[in-house]
Amino acid sequence: MTLELAANQGSAPVTDTVDQSPLAVRGMTVSYGQKPVVFSVDMTIVQGSMTAIIGPNGAGKSTLLKAALGIVKPLAGQSMVYGAPLRGQRQKIAYVPQRASVDWDFPTRVIDVVLMGLYRELGLLRRIKARHIEKARACLERVGMSDFADRQIGQLSGGQQQRVFLARALAQGAELYLLDEPFAGVDAATEKAIIDVLKGLKAEGKTVVAVHHDLATVTEYFDRVFMINTRKIAEGSVAEAYTRENLDMTYGGRLATGQIDQLDLIAS
Amino acid sequence: MLFDALALQLGYNATLVTIGATFLGIASGVTGTFLFLRKRALVSDAISHATLPGVGLAFIVMVMLGGDGRNLPGLLFGSAVSATLGLLIVNWLTRRTRLAEDAAIGAVLSVFFGFGIVLLTVIQSMSSGRQAGLEGFLLGSTAGMLWSDAVVIAVGGAATLLAVLTFRRPMALVAFDPEFAAASGLKVGQIDLIIMGLAMAVTVVGLKIVGLILIVAMLIIPPVTARFWTDRTDYVAAIAGLVGGISGYIGAAISASAPSFPTGPIIVLVSFTIFAVSLVLAPNRGILAALIRHVRFQRRVHMRQGLLALAQGQPIYERLTLNLLRRAGLARADGVATETGRARAAKALRDEKRWEVVRSDRQHEGAAALYDGLREIETVLTVDQISEIDRRIGGPKEAVAP
Amino acid sequence: MTGEEFVPLSLTPMLIGMFAAVACALPGNFLVLRRQALIGDAISHVVLPGIVVAFLVTGAVSAWPMMIGAAGASVVAVALIEAIRRLGKIEPGAAMGVTFTAMFAAGVLLLEQSDTSTVHLDVEHALYGNLESLIWLDADGWGSLVDPVALAGLPEELIRITLTLIVVCAFVWLFWRPLKLSTFDEGFAQTLGMRTGVLGLALVIVAAIAAVAAFDAVGSIIVIAMFICPPAAARLMTNRLEVQIAWSVVFALVSAIAGYVIAGFGPMWIGADNAVSAAGMIATVSGILLAITAVFGPCRTRSGAPVE
Secondary structure, three states: OOOOOOOOOOOOOOOHHHHHOOOEEEEEEEEEOOEEEEEEEEEEOOOOOEEEEEOOOOOOHHHHHHHHOOOOOOOEEEEEEOOEEHHHHHHHEEEEOOHHHOOOOOOOEHHHHHHHHHHHHHOOOOOOOHHHHHHHHHHHHHOOOHHHOOOEHHHOOHHHHHHHHHHHHHHOOOOEEEEEOOOOOOOHHHHHHHHHHHHHHHHOOOEEEEEOOOHHHHHHHOOEEEEEEOEEEEEEEHHHHOOHHHHHHHHOOOOOHHHHHHOOOOOO | OHHHHHOOOOHHHHHHHHHHHHHHHHHHHHHHHHHHHOOOOOHHHHHHHOHHHHHHHHHHHHHHOOOOOOOHHHHHHHHHHHHHHHHHHHHHHHHHOOOOHHHHHHHHHHHHHHHHHHHHHHHHOOOOOOOOOOOHHHHOOOOOOOHHHHHHHHHHHHHHHHHHHHOHHHHHHHHHOHHHHHHOOOOHHHHHHHHHHHHHHHHHHHHHHHOOOOHHHHHHHHHHHHHOOOOOHHHHHHHHHHHHHHHHHHHHHHHHHOOOOOHHHHHHHHHHHHHHHHHHHOOOOOHHHHHHHHHHHHHHHHHHHHHHHHHOOOOOOOHHHHHHHHHOOOEOOOOOEOHHHHHHHHHHHHHHHHHHHHHHOHHHHHHHOOOOOOOOHHHOOOHHHHHHHHHHHOOOOOOOOO | OOHHHHHHHHHHHHHHHHHHHHHHHHHHHHHHHOOOHHHHHHHHHHHHHHHHHHHHHHOOOOHHHHHHHHHHHHHHHHHHHHHHHHHOOOOHHHHHHHHHHHHHHHHHHHHHHOOOOOOOOOHHHHHHOOHHHOOOOOOOOHHHHHOHHHHOOOOHHHHHHHHHHHHHHHHHHHOHHHHHHHHHOHHHHHHOOOOHHHHHHHHHHHHHHHHHHHHHHHOHHHHHHHHHHHHHHHHOOOOOHHHHHHHHHHHHHHHHHHHHHHHHHHHHHOOOOOOOOHHHHHHHHHHHHHHHHHHHOOOOOOOOOOOO
16 A cells, blocks of 8 residues: 655645545645544545445544535645635536534425525525426425425424435535434434435436444445544545554454454455 | 721621622532532523523512512522523434534523513513512612612521532532542432532622622622632632622622612622732733743744754844853854853753753653653752763764664 | 693604614614524623713713714724624624623613713613603694694604614615525625625614614613513514514504503502602513513424424
């Protein structure tokens, strides 16, 4: 394994990979207080891939995603979307936040949440027309939630809430889908429904990036991994990068050997 | 004049009020600490505003019974009753409806206060109500206070302080770690009730001195101030008591020496001054210290990233990074490393490599947990351990893992 | 009651009360949902130092400088709260408590120290205003509503609160989607490119404008009560934001009208001859409405997700 030190400063030299990459992060450092959560990380997402961002708790997975999207202000570094700064490229990105990050007691219905995915298109004052509602319903249909359109969001189960969030991202009609722990605390049926949708997106040529927790399903669900523990540990196709050695380094030996043995590792 | 007041030489009343305010300040600082640590500081705002209708009703009832409506113990009793009711309503709204605590607090304080104002206008229209002077409870007024009232305040302040000191241990335990407190047999609900009860006692005793709008400041400002100086619960309580006591003492003394200075606002402003100084100057948590720390930290990050870029021959784009390297004599203006720069960069890269080994080795798990990208490896491993790692990496010039 | 009595004596105070209540309740909906209900409390306290400073600077009790002073004080307060919260790592409630009490204390002290004996400026007035005195002397019946001469004599408080209500409505209408989205899911709103920080500050400033204009006419009690009680009661009536806003307006109007009528005529019904504070009674009625919805409101309890 080559030791790859992510120490690029500022805008990286414009190479072909950065130019075409749906999301290229360069020299990203984020810290809450005095401890860097993400340190000098480079990440290059490959067009048309499904990438899992994995790492232990508190290793900066979600923070990296948020910094790349401009939700969290980095100490250093920047992100490029399809070769251009984030600012002008937002319409190409759909984001699914962690389910727990919002107040589900908010007074609104499922269909209203999905319509929020169309707010960029609708602007401040354009009226919501029948076709918008149809589109939102189609997105709900895709995640198997069309029967819940008029339900108050607080009445949904965790898995249903997650699916509504995914439907909202679908409504955005983006090229790049960024999901923050989409499978956290959801039931098996929801997990299946979500992964089917994501694989459908990939089949359409879209790019999917998800913060992921469950090491057992990485090889089944994704084709690329990005392993992080404050520093980038490894990045590449599941076949090349999802190795015992990298897992050891990512999880700092905290993963019991037995656990790793159970994983369906391609190479070791 | 002010010196006389500070030396308690301004007559019995002023002296009693000053002593009472000092006791009250200490008691409120300590009580407020527990409220603050339980993140319920503003519940006290609901409690204090909810006293007003009680004061009004007590006045009306006492007059109707043929007594003197201005009897201070009677008015304070009334205020305690309505404050309790207000507190119960805040709790009920928070628990039984979907409203959050802030909305419940705001609703109770505004509605009780509004109803209190209605009662005050009723009292003004009563024949005996013209001189009631109940407006004094809004902002506090110690000028022209009766001897008996001053005694009530001094005794009330002392009694509250005593109660606070009696219950300080269980309250500290609950505020610091409610789960542990519950596990060790304390009834957290009851202790919470005692904290609230003491907050109410402080409010009621403080009504006449500070007034109901500002009494909340005495419960909030001292603990917030104390928090800047220490991380330990018991020290926070002690410092908050000290800040509260000093504020009460100086505030009451200034006000006694110059009647145009109303007691309540002066006490609040004295404690706010102490707070402002702490906010800026306190070590560790103060703004100045934090600012210096942040700038240093940002420089360390840029320095480190810069050195690693130098080591790998990558160009440096961020100006701050380059400036820092130049100033340290590690790089030239065009981004090329100097002699020392090359040496430091090589060391940085080598350290990275060493960390890599540490982090993939279960034997060093404890050290690996301290890794944050900036920490010098020498601070977590012994010289022997480092040379052992170096042996595993290989020659110093090799940058590729075996 | 005839038009000759009602129009000059009661119409304008009632309109002012109603407009003030709605102007505060509208932004209040978002403040309550954002768990910032007590920002309204803080703003209404810091209005006092704002107007006192404006008075000391201009040397006169005139409305516009005072409104500017009060709005400035609100911005200072919000900045100070944010600074204490972020720099000192203090929880927002406590940061608010420190800020508004200190600023209110400074206001009271300034007021006591300055010579305001010749002007109508005191703490009591600041707290509960004087809604009853905002009468329309030039009117002599319903006909005055179309009489330009009489209309010229409308109390200026009415004109100011009307303008304020228009500004508040325009803000909520124009920024409805960003307000709704950033209140529900701030992170997602940011990925759409919304400046949620600026929007949050704008909401507080609009709330401050409403508070200042309402305060000018009716005192600060109504301001706090109207920021919180009608939206809170409305939340217990429905699970849809659009419907909640409508309910909050209804509750604000009912509180204003019923409060004014009960304060003015209630004592006479029970044989007393003096009216009581209208501002206090409006706040009381809003509290009673909240109490009713808290016990009977169809959506009063948390819906919560079913257990998985």
